[in-house]
Structure formats: C-alpha cells, structure tokens
Amino acid sequence: MKSFDYIRATDTGHASAEAAEGAVIIAGGTNLLDLMKLEVMTPDALVDITRLDLKQIAATDDGGLRIGTLVTNADLAAHMTVRTDYPMLSQALLAGASGQLRNKATTGGNLLQRTRCYYFYDTATPCNKRAPGTGCAAMEGATRLHAILGGSDQCIATHPSDMAVAMRALDAVVEIEASTGETRHVPLSDFYLLPGDTPQIETVLRRGDLITAVILPAPAQGVQSYTKVRDRASYAFAMVSVAGRIAMDGDRIGQASIAFGGIAPQPWRDADAEAALVGQPATRETFARAADILLADAKPAKDNAFKVPLTRRTLIATLTDLCGKAAS
Amino acid sequence: MNTHTKMDAHHVMDAPDHRNRLDDMAQGILGTTMDRPDGPLKVTGTATYAHEDHPAGMLHGVLVRATVPRGTLDGTHDAAVLALPGVRRVLHGDRFLRNPAQGTANEAPVQGSREIFYVGQPVALVVAETFEQARHGAQRLVLQMTPGDAVTDPTADDIAVERDPDEQSSMGDLDKAMKDAAFSVDQTYTTPGHTSAAMEPHAAVAWWDGDKLTIRASAQMLKYNKNEIADSLGIDVRDVHMLAPYVGGGFGGKLGISPEAVAAALAARDLGAPVSVAMTRRQVSEATMRRSETVQQIRLAADADGVLTGIGHVARVSQLEDEDYAEPVTQATPFLYRGKNREIGLELVRVNATCAGSVRAPGEAVGLTALEIAMDELAVAAGIDPVELRRRNIPEVDPSDDKPFSSHTLEAALDDGAKAFGWDGRKTKTTDGDWLVGSGMSSAVRVNMIGESHARVTLNPDGTLLIETDMTDVGTGTYAILTQIAGEMLGVTPDRITTVLGDSDLPESAGSGGSWGASSAGSSVFLACERIRQEIAKTLDCDEGDLTLKDGIATAANRQVPLAQVLGDAPLTSTGVIEPGKTSEAVRQATFGAFFAEVGVHRVTGEVRVRRMHGSFAAGRILNAKTARSQCLGGMTFGIGMALTEAMIFDPRDGRLVNGDFGEYHIPVNADVPQLTVNFVHERDPWANPMQAKGIGELGICGAGACVLNAIHDACGVRVRDLPATLDRILDGLPEV
Ligand SMILES: Cc1cc2nc3c(=O)[nH]c(=O)nc-3n(C[C@H](O)[C@H](O)[C@H](O)COP(=O)(O)OP(=O)(O)OC[C@H]3O[C@@H](n4cnc5c(N)ncnc54)[C@H](O)[C@@H]3O)c2cc1C
C-alpha cells in the first residue's frame, strides 16, 4: 500500500475542502481500503468523515426520509420506517455483503463502491476504468460478472451495489455538498454515468463534492420486494437482482417501478418496460412483453448470455408475485 | 538423558494385528468427544501462527509476481524501489522456487527466477521495514520481461498429450461390453480447478544463527519440508530447524514447501535479520498449488440386473512443465465396483498456469464425484434404486488384481446412511413453494495407507506424560488424538499429558496429509506406549496383557500400585516407530462411506440449496468422535462447494487466474451449508495398523459432490456434468415461468 496522509474532517466544509485539494474521502473503508492495498486506488491523502454528524435518519417535511451518508447499511436495514415503508431497501441491504461489512459500510460509500470486474483488481491487466486508455481486458476475457445492458466498447463492468438498485426503484435523490459550500440535489437516475468513452468517470460528482445524505420521497403505493439471484446463498454479488414496486388499479397495473442490478454499469431502469406494464392486465403476456422491451438491446459477452433468460425469468416471477400480492 | 532404559519399539506392518489392544484399555478417553487441548488457545488467539511470531528486528518481504505466462525475466528496476521509504532489499535469483514442492518430494522443486512459466510465478522479493512498505515496493517493481510462447488452454485441440504407461490399464474388451450391455452410460464430465483455500495463508518467518536456520512455517510435513528447504538453499539439513506448532489448515497446499519459505530464508541470510514473508490470498491462489481441472470420459456397461460388466474411466488433467504430479483422478476406479472389462487411463497436458498438486483429497474428490454421477445415470437408465445399484456392484475382491479387501464396509455404510437419511421415504421430484425438491446419494471411498512415523513418549516419575513428534496439527485435532491414545494406553488423564508437535528436531513423523497422519503418528505413539506398558509389567512382574492402567494407578493381578511408585525416580521413555510393510500390498485397503442429500432447485432462477445432507463413514477405530466428525463435516462442506460453487477461473488467453480471492472464489458460506449429520459405522481393520484406525481426513469429500448433483437431477431433471452446478447450467432445463 502506498503511504498516505490522514486527515480527520472536523465538519463537512473541511471535508469537502480537503477533497477539493485531492484528498479521497474515506467512510467505512470497506471498499476503499481493499483497493488501496491492491494499489488500484493510490490516494496521497485520505479525509476521514466518520466523526461527522451525518448519521441521522430523519423524516422530511414532505413525508419522505433523509438518510445521513454515515448511516451504516446495518442500521438502515434495521430502521423501522425503512422496514415498513421501504421494505425493498431493507431487503436489498440485507442481501448485500455480510453482517460484519454491513456494520461498517455507509450509505454514501455503498453508492460509490467500485465495480467487481476481476480485471479492475489486477493491476497487471489493461483496464480503461482503472487506467484510462489501456484497453479492456474483460471484453475478450472472463465476463460472468459483467453487463448485458448499458456497456460500451470501452467497459462492460457492472455496478455491484444492491442498496443502490432499491434506491433507484424508490426514486431516491442524492444530497451533495460542494467545496463551495453549496448544496445540490441529484436524482439517483441522473447520478450515475454510463461508461461510454470514459468508464473512469462513474458519477456526476465533481472534485470536492461530499455526499451528505440520500433522500427518499414519501412512500409510494403498492407492494414492493427485492430479489437477488447469486452464485451462493450469501456473500456474493448479484448475477441479477430486481427491485420492484407494483400498485394495482382495479384489475390493471396502476404503477410500476422496477430497477435491476448485476446486469448494467449502474442500477438499471427502463421507462419503456415500465410503461408497457402500466394500464395493462397483470398477465404473463404483459410481463413477458415488458421483459422483451427491457432485454431487446441486451448485448451479452462470452460468459454471461445466461443473464438474459435469468433476468427475464426473475422479472416475470417478481411481477407475478407483486401483482398477486398487490391485488389481494 | 536421564532415562530409565532406552526402549525403542519398531514395528513393520507386515501382518494383520487382530489383537485390538486398544479395546482392552481402561482409561476410557479414546474415541470420546474430548475437547482439543489446543482449542482454548486457538479461540483466544493465543496460539500463534507462522506470521504471528515476530522476532525482534524482523523485516517484511513481499513476493513479486511474473505477469506473463511464459518468457524470461531480463531485469528488474531495483533502484527505484530501493529508493522508497523503508525498503531494504530487492532479491531474486537462482534459488527462488518457481512453484511449491509436491507432497513428500523431499527435495527442491524447480528453482530460478530468470525463466517465467506462469502468471503469478514469484520472481522477486522486496524486503522492507513494514509489510505495507514491502507490498508497495513489490507493486512498484518494474520487471523487464521478454514474453515467450505459452500454452494456456488445456482444452486446445492441438495440445500434446502425455500418457504415463503406469497410469493406463486395460482388461477384457470394454467396447464389446458396451455393445452387449443391457444398460450403459457414456458421458464426459468436467471439473474445474480448485484452490486449497486454507484459512491461514502461506507464511514463513526465517532467521539465522550463524549457519543455523530457523523457520516458523505453515507446513504439513516437516520431515520432508526440512529436506526441501535444505536442498533449495544448498545447506545441510542438520542446519535447518522448522517450527510449525499451529497450522491454520493445509488441505494439501502445505504438503511441500512453497516459495515464501525459501524467499524468507534467503532474505534473512542476506540481511542478517529475521524476515517474514506472508502471502496474500491472491498469491496463495496463484503461486501455491491448484487442483487440476479434469475432463473425464466415463463408460459404464451393465447387464439387465444393473451388474456392471465394464467400466471405462479416462481422465485428462494439466500440469506445469517439469512437474511429474498428475491429479490421480482414477485412483479408486479399479477397485470400487465390479466389471471385468476395463479401460482406465490418465492423460496429462502441459500448461503455463499455477502448479498443479494435491488439494483436498487428490484423485477421489473429483474422480469419484464424476463416477458417482455416472452411476446415478446408470441407475436412472436401468430403473434401479441407486443404493441398490451400488449394493449389487460391490466386488468380493479387488477386480483389478483379485486381491482381497482388508475390510469392506461399503454395504454397511450404504445401509446405515440410507436408514439415517430416511432414503425410502425421501422427497423425490416434488415441490415446496418455488423450490423443486429431490434427493440423491453417492458412495464414498478413499485409499488407505500409513507412512513411516516416529514418536517419543516419556512417562515421568510424577505420573505426567510427554508426547513428542514433529507431526503437525493442521486444525484437524492431532493434539487431541495423540493425547487420547497415550492416555488410554498408559492410564493417564489428559490434564497430565503434554503433547509437543511441529518441531523438526523431534522424532520424524509421516506428517499431515493423504489422511495418513492420525494412523501413522498415532501408531507410533501407540507403540511407544505399548513398550512402556511392557516395562511397567516387568516391574510389576506380570504380563503386559494383564496390566490395567487407569487414572495413574497400575493394577496387576491382585496388586494396585500408583504409577509414580512403579517408576521410581527416573522417567520411562520410548520411541515408537511404525513402518508400512507387507499389509500395504497384500490386501486392498480403503475407507468407505455413503452420502445422501436433499436439495431444492429454485424453479425460476436455477439456484440450488442443499436442504439436508447425511454421511455414514467407516474409517476403522474412531480416535475422537468429535474431531472425526468435524473432519467429515468439513469434507461434506467441500463437497457442497465442489458441486455448487467452487471454480478457479483462468483467463484462456494467458492462463491468468482471475478469481484469486474469497470474494469471487466461492467456497460455501454458512448459508450454503444446512444441518449436516454424520454417522460412523463400526470397523476394526487389522491390516491397517496396530490401532485398527484408518484415515478419515479426506473420506468426507470423496464423492460428496455427487450426491448433491444427483439430487439436482432428481429434483428438476437437469443432469449437470460440468461442475460446478451454477445456476446458468441449470436454467435451460427448467420449465418456463
Ligand atoms: C467481500 C465483500 C462483499 C460485498 N458484498 C456486497 C454485496 O453483496 N452487495 C453490495 O451492495 N455490496 C457489497 N459489498 C460492498 C459494500 O457494500 C461496500 O464496500 C460498502 O457499502 C462501501 O461503504 P464504505 O462506507 O465502506 O465505503 P468506503 O470504502 O469508505 O468508500 C467507498 C467510496 O466511496 C467514497 N465515499 C464514501 N463516502 C463518501 C461521501 N460521503 N461523499 C463522497 N464520497 C464518499 C470513497 O471515497 C470511496 O471512493 C461487499 C464488500 C465486500 C468487501
């Protein structure tokens, strides 16, 4: 590990000022430290935000929930309001990592965790995300973990978070404090960037930006769930995950909000697929049509063609289940 | 030494020992669930593993890996790294180990860092004051390499195939048997590479005192390891002192020495200070041993009753050049079942990838797993219950050479297991919510052997007992069982027994590996104790057979004397030596068992969950019911891993291991392992050794994966022949959702 300076932030302004100077923010450290040991990331300085007062979960004026960035994944999953009003989020968090990691991992850190692409972690291989312009070792290599949607010819890595997938389906908004002191709100739908020609740039965050909170809108109607399909029963990243919410309008689907993990460079949502559900009867044909729309542009790599039928099946089963529950 | 008399007991296992002497003993601790004496140290973190021994002034070394699969290392830019804070030295050279020594090699493996043979080969060591500084230096060291032509795809069509004549055998006419068969199976099965995955990564701390080298190592077999170290360094073995009192798992990966041990010794000599070299998990995965992937073609021919008339088992495995070891895939095939027409063979191809070696029951773990899937396919084809099919195919003698079995317990294990599992009332082709549920079974078999082993036992005048051998406890329970054997033989309670292991200056044992440790080291302790009993009997003027020793009291005929009184003021010391003899060849020795599993296959996703699993095993005398059971639980867990999750993924372009950490190399986690149950079937095998005990460490994995895979077929009709059964291999066979 390269040696680095350690700075303990005294307040958010201090943290973002240091970050603007080039220090990398460390929260739980469960992802960053691993990357530093492997020298995938080699910061000259870390600014530790863990003593800042960003650990609250509080109701917002419009009936939503403001989750401080330092709320741990364990605490968030266990929070009563989250469990009752945003159950897919609690389920997603509990489907991720392990108990020990969830005790340490934070909300902001989870959103910003890096991909699990094998080659990203091996500094002896080309990787446009780790070392821009060197190429992509995965493209012709081992791609079980990789994207079938949203990738580019520069990078086909997936975003590994479970939490972010649920937050995407819940229309979460990220609260960001810049080093100028100004606070802005970015919907999660705009927060992540597709790899395109610059896979090293993963979000809209700018130098010096500090995530201070994630805000959930007031609980939406309907029934929700998070389903994670993986290679072992626990402690494995999603091959495919589906965060879904369905509200029925009589015997037709009234609202549908569906996000996917494990198949794209960011938590994936497809407005056309959702639109194909709304106003339709809750039948297998409807569900299959939505799946067809979602997967029409799927581009599997060598090892991950199975994600196409797997996503399709998981989506259909999830919709069947949610519509059934929402109707009753 | 202040010993009473010099009393060695040397026994060559040339004839069966039917006396079952241990059954006559009175202490009553052998075979019990006695806790490990080392347990409290381990759970409180006070048992130190290799890298935790930090002599004053210790420096840290981190190995540097080659990043091309073949070629030459023309130079390294040392100066830039030497300029980094804390860095003290960059080493490379002719004595670096290219790869680990194979188990029982007793000599150095291929050495040298100039020529590169695989991605991950350690070619340099950066030594610094802290581990982090060394790791940074290692990461920064620029290697000048000239890439050469590499072979990295073992399945390439044009790859050269080697066939060792000793590994090929043929009997009768299998082609004809297949043609004439009422039922037959002809399929190809593949298994991926496996890493040993011991919890403690390989590590060594070395220091020199003049010409004398001491190494704290993570090693399984010190008797061989010290010679491997000496040969690697070009020094006299009498100058090598190895210590491995606690080892956090080996699973074959630590049978022979690995690159870190030699690098630590070289650096310590060069720098005149103790040097520790600990491998990271990725380095363990890349630069120690892998189990080779296998491609196995299996043919079974059976008559109308399901009785086998022919067996074909030809396996292809891979290895690095200049290494002889080939995964012995077909080891148990010649003697497990009937069938006089046979083709058994082992083929080897050379690849530029991590060295292949012994990992968790080499041979049967993968070979039997494939054979037992084939047997299940035969059972389905013939419409015969799979347990019954196996019963019908148990041979009277080893069909390959007509040798008798020393003891045959497969039928007993099948019966016991079927009953314990409730095979007759099992869940088959049924559903439970979203889960398709089915059951499967498989046989277990593992060859049994002993190795020459020495142990010294000292009975002190105060009635305490000291057991000394260079044997290791790799987390298996050696401290416990040697304590129990000696305590049982000499009537001493465990609290008065000290067992010292893992020191190469102590009497040489067979070491831990190949499931022979307990039988071999245990027998040497038994023999030493038997000799001490004879001496006590002489003092008491009775026959050894009439002597009862219990709780420190000797009872002979009508006399009761405290041991302390018998001994006078000098200790009784005996060195016991067991040596394999004619019983290894005269009979076929093996352990047997049977596995049963119930699994659920998710109807939507193809995910598989084992719902319950049972194993019944016969392994001769069980020395400690708890540690023996734990061995079987571990083996069955490995079986679940082999069936469902474990696979080393190599990039076919350059042989690079891409999943060298436990995040992506999936060993089963708690949630993957349901309640496992284990039964032991009573057995005393007189041919095995004077304790009538047999190896148990590996039996629990041999064939274990097959019961899970067979249950998958029962549950959903998908026959997985390419392991592991990840969901993508099942999905296509599931009904539409
Ligand atoms: C073995 C293992 C298994 C895992 N399995 C899963 C899984 O199944 N599902 C899953 O979703 N996750 C999984 N994880 C990932 C885990 O969820 C993340 O490591 C964790 O959420 C990161 O949070 P952290 O606070 O530790 O982040 P850190 O490691 O501290 O930081 C991560 C990144 O976020 C940045 N950052 C952190 N906070 C802020 C902030 N407030 N403002 C701006 N930047 C910030 C850091 O600079 C850094 O780049 C796993 C991790 C491990 C190690």
Ligand code: SF4
């Ligand atoms: S997929 Fe992306 S992260 Fe992976 S090697 Fe290619 S560029 Fe790097």
